[in-house]
Amino acid sequence: MRALNIIEAAYRGTLEEQDDTVVWISHAMSGAGAELGVLLRGSAVNYAVKGQDASGLAFGARRQRNAPAIAEDIAALPGKGIDVYVVAEDLAERGIESAEMVAGLTPIARGDIPRLFADYDQIWHW
Amino acid sequence: MATKTLTFALMDPPYENARSTTALRLIDAAIRRGHDVNVFAYEGAVGLPFARQKAHPNAVHGRDAEEEDHPLPREWVAALIAAAAAKGCKLDWVNCGLCVDERGVDEAIEGVRRGTPGDFWTMAEASDNTLVIPTRS
Numbered sequence: 001m002r003a004l005n006i007i008e009a010a011y012r013g014t015l016e017e018q019d020d021t022v023v024w025i026s027h028a029m030s031g032a033g034a035e036l037g038v039l040l041r042g043s044a045v046n047y048a049v050k051g052q053d054a055s056g057l058a059f060g061a062r063r064q065r066n067a068p069a070i071a072e073d074i075a076a077l078p079g080k081g082i083d084v085y086v087v088a089e090d091l092a093e094r095g096i097e098s099a100e101m102v103a104g105l106t107p108i109a110r111g112d113i114p115r116l117f118a119d120y121d122q123i124w125h126w
Numbered sequence: 127m128a129t130k131t132l133t134f135a136l137m138d139p140p141y142e143n144a145r146s147t148t149a150l151r152l153i154d155a156a157i158r159r160g161h162d163v164n165v166f167a168y169e170g171a172v173g174l175p176f177a178r179q180k181a182h183p184n185a186v187h188g189r190d191a192e193e194e195d196h197p198l199p200r201e202w203v204a205a206l207i208a209a210a211a212a213k214g215c216k217l218d219w220v221n222c223g224l225c226v227d228e229r230g231v232d233e234a235i236e237g238v239r240r241g242t243p244g245d246f247w248t249m250a251e252a253s254d255n256t257l258v259i260p261t262r263s
Contacts, residue, residue, distance in 0.1 A: 001250070003250065003256070009260060009261060009263055011263055012263060013169070014260060021137075021168070021169055022260075025168065025243045025246070026129055028242070028243035029243045029244065029246065029247045031244075032242070032243060032244030032248075033244075033247065034247040039252040050235070058140045075154050120255050122250060122255065124135065124256060124258040125138075125258060125260070
């Protein structure tokens with residue numbers, strides 16, 4: 001079986017979690033033998049932008065030592081056999097150029113998403 | 127109609143929005159039709175079957191705790207587990223263990239088990255379909 005994780009809700013709890021929970025579960029399930037793909041849409045396309053730096057969070061003397069590095073987590077997915085697609089129109093609407101993105105991702109036009117769905121047995125829209 | 131196996135992934139914590147109640151309504155409907163149901167409770171949803179939820183009085187309504195009979199999600203989950211058993215089908219509720227640890231909600235009602243994302247994959251793979259009901263901002 002193959003499942004496609006569509007990630008739309010972006011930066012939800014990422015400072016507390018030190019990652020994105022759906023990107024994380026994609027890595028974790030891959031480790032358990034899952035065959036997955038990931039589609040970034042809406043605000044989550046910003047996960048593809050390299051050079052993000054969420055470090056520096058501190059409350060009193062308590063400093064965060066491991067800030068989320070979501071673009072790196074995304075970039076590591078293809079190496080585990082997880083294809084990552086990014087909705088091209090959502091990138092364009094946010095002014096994100098391909099040169100700003102981490103390597104290994106595939107832009108996809110909205111009109112081509114139904115064909116992408118056909119490659120998967122289940123679609124999970126997070 | 128042939129019996130199906132359905133998997134639900136839930137993310138919302140209790141008492142935050144109507145999605146949690148909607149998810150339980152869908153699970154209830156599936157059980158009433160005799161379908162087997164798996165639930166993978168991820169992130170805040172692991173609080174749904176937390177055993178230490180307590181009912182409270184409602185001064186605005188002028189009712190004590192017994193009169194108010196405040197809904198507790200753990201009771202709803204327990205009722206669904208009992209309904210599945212009575213119907214002869216299955217409700218397998220798995221709480222993500224790491225999510226439980228993060229939130230300190232490690233006392234779940236009877237019938238709820240601790241698991242991993244691997245359990246979610248196993249359940250989804252063995253199901254006719256999977257519905258993710260995620261948290262939305």
